[in-house]
């Protein structure tokens with residue numbers, strides 16, 4: 520028996536609902552919108568996602584998205600070798616780079632410690648962070664994690680694992696409202712938060 524049209528629609532709705540912030544209604548609206556458009560709209564979207572997934576991997580050094588072994592930031596030797604900024608995901612690097620106010624390197628954790636969801640320190644890139652700090656020339660570690668309980672728990676854990684090393688640990692200034700997502704902070708607010716960062720304690 521072949522699928523009828525509503526089964527095809529359901530498949531698209533189901534796929535969209537897996538995305539963050541997309542509920543049933545939004546998923547349905549997107550699905551019907553795409554189906555109402557010219558074929559090229561749907562195919563361009565599908566191709567763009569597929570091409571990106573096939574060609575983008577993680578930088579082996581910082582775990583940013585990259586089309587090569589190492590991302591362009593890690594490959595850029597003229598950046599500040601003394602600063603390492605810790606972020607939850609690659610999207611935040613994108614926001615930082617747009618702010619144009621940071622010239623050090625990054626380390627992407629790919630998650631935060633989250634006891635409720637069973638995400639432990641070994642599930643995110645913390646071991647790799649310790650290795651980089653041990654073998655690198657960093658003097659300042661900037662914690663740029665979201666100001667929520669998971670960000671806080673992760674920051675405290677990082678402070679603990681980096682305590683054997685001679686590095687200063689700072690956090691972004693609290694221009695950023697508690698509970699808000701760094702991904703959505705505008706670049707001026709982020710620039711201020713970097714400029715007025717303070718010692719983590």
Ligand SMILES: [Zn+2]
Nearest residue numbers: 578581590593
């Ligand atoms: Zn990198």
